[in-house]
Amino acid sequence: MMQDLIISRLSSFxxxxxxxxxxxxxxxxxxxxxxxxxxxFIISQNDRGSTMYLLVSGRVKVTLASAEGKELALxxxxxPSHFGEMSLVDAExxxxxxxxxxxxxxxxxDAKDLSAAIEVQPRLALTLIATLSLRVRELIARVxxxxxxxxxxxxxxxxxxVATASYEARGIPVVEGLTHYEIATLAGTxxxxxxxxxxxxxxxxxxxxxxxxxxxxxFAMRERLEHDV
Ligand code: CMP
Numbered sequence: 001m002m003q004d005l006i007i008s009r010l011s012s013f014x015x016x017x018x019x020x021x022x023x024x025x026x027x028x029x030x031x032x033x034x035x036x037x038x039x040x041f042i043i044s045q046n047d048r049g050s051t052m053y054l055l056v057s058g059r060v061k062v063t064l065a066s067a068e069g070k071e072l073a074l075x076x077x078x079x080p081s082h083f084g085e086m087s088l089v090d091a092e093x094x095x096x097x098x099x100x101x102x103x104x105x106x107x108x109x110d111a112k113d114l115s116a117a118i119e120v121q122p123r124l125a126l127t128l129i130a131t132l133s134l135r136v137r138e139l140i141a142r143v144x145x146x147x148x149x150x151x152x153x154x155x156x157x158x159x160x161x162v163a164t165a166s167y168e169a170r171g172i173p174v175v176e177g178l179t180h181y182e183i184a185t186l187a188g189t190x191x192x193x194x195x196x197x198x199x200x201x202x203x204x205x206x207x208x209x210x211x212x213x214x215x216x217x218x219f220a221m222r223e224r225l226e227h228d229v
Contacts, residue, residue, distance in 0.1 A: 003028050006107060009056040013080045015123040026120050030113040036100045043084055043098040050091075050111035052084040058104035059177070062096050063185070073185040075138070076101065076178075085128050088114060101177075151189035153228055155197040156221060158186045159207065163216035175214040 006028040010016045016024065031054070036042055042060065043049060055077060062074040062083065074096055077083060083098050088111045109117060118125045145154045163173040175183070184194035198214065201207040206224060208215045 002033060006031055006033055009033075009105070009107060010054075012056065013054065015127040016121060019121055023120050027117055030117055031107040031109055034106050034108055036104045036106070038100055038103050040100045040104075041097055042100060042104070042106070043094050043096070045095065045097050046093045049084065049087045049094050051108050052082060052088045052111075052114075053098075053106040053108055055079045055081050055083065056105045056107055058100060058102040060098050060104060061101050061182075062098050064096055071185045072188055073182065075135070076182075076186075079105075082128075082131065085131075089128070146188060149228075151187065151193045152197045152200075153225065154187040154189060155183060155194050156201070156225055156228075158183055159198075159201070159214065159216050160218065160221045160225060162186075163214075163221075164218060167218060173216045173218045175216065176212060179212070 003025065007021075007024045010024055010027060010031075011019075016027070019027075042053065045064065057079045059076060059078050060083065061076050064072045064074065066072075084094075086092070087094050088109075141157075145157055149157075159175055162175045162178065166175070167173040178186075180195045180198065181191045183198075184191045187194060198207065198209070201221075202209055206217050206220045
C-alpha cells in the first residue's frame with residue numbers, strides 16, 4: 001500500500017519518469033514517506049544530517065537566520081524538487097534551514113542508500129549535479145546584485161525571476177503566495193523597501209497588483225533592469 005503510494009509519487013519526478021516498474025519498486029524500498037505540517041523545520045542549519053529529501057508536494061523555503069533574528073531567504077522550492085543533498089555528499093553540517101511553507105510531503109533517502117539508488121537510476125546523479133550547478137549560478141547572480149546594485153534593483157530582480165518561473169510553469173507572469181516580507185528576505189532588504197518598490201512599480205505600470213497577486217510585465221521589467229545599472 002505505502003509502496004504503491006511511493007511509486008506513484010516517484011513517477012512525477014522527471015528523473016524517474018519512464019523507469020521500469022521493477023526499478024521504481026527497488027527505489028521505493030529505499031525511501032520513507034513523511035509528512036510535515038506548515039511551519040516545521042525539516043532541516044536546521046549546522047545540524048549533522050545524512051538524509052536527503054525528494055519534495056513530492058507542497059512548498060519549502062531555504063533560509064538563513066542571523067543571530068539578531070534577521071532572515072535571508074535563499075530560495076523557495078516547489079514539488080517536484082529535492083533538498084538536503086549537500087550534507088549527504090560532503091558530510092558537512094547542514095548549510096541552511098529548510099522550513100515547510102505549506103503542509104509538505106517528502107520521500108526521505110538515507111546516505112547509506114544513495115549509491116544503490118544511483119545504480120538503479122543513474123539520472124539521479126546527473127540531476128543532483130545539474131541542480132547544484134543551477135544553484136551556484138543563482139548565487140552568482142545574487143552576489144552580483146548585492147555588490148553592484150541597490151535594494152530597489154534587487155527587489156525588481158526577485159519579482160522578475162519569480163514571475164518568469166511562473167510564466168514558464170503555468171503561462172502567467174505572476175508572483176503569488178509571497179508576502180512583501182518574503183519578497184524582502186529574498187532581495188536582502190527590509191519589508192518597507194520591498195513595499196515601496198512594489199508601489200512605485202505599480203505607478204510606473206510595470207506591475208499590477210490584485211490582492212496578494214503581483215502580475216509582472218516581463219518585457220518592461222527586463223528592459224528596466226538592463227538600463228538600471
Ligand atoms: P544541506 O546543506 O544538506 O541542507 C540544507 C539544504 O538546503 C542543502 O543541503 C540544499 O539542499 C539546500 N540549499 C542550500 N542552499 C540553497 C540554495 N541557494 N538554493 C536552493 N537550495 C539550497
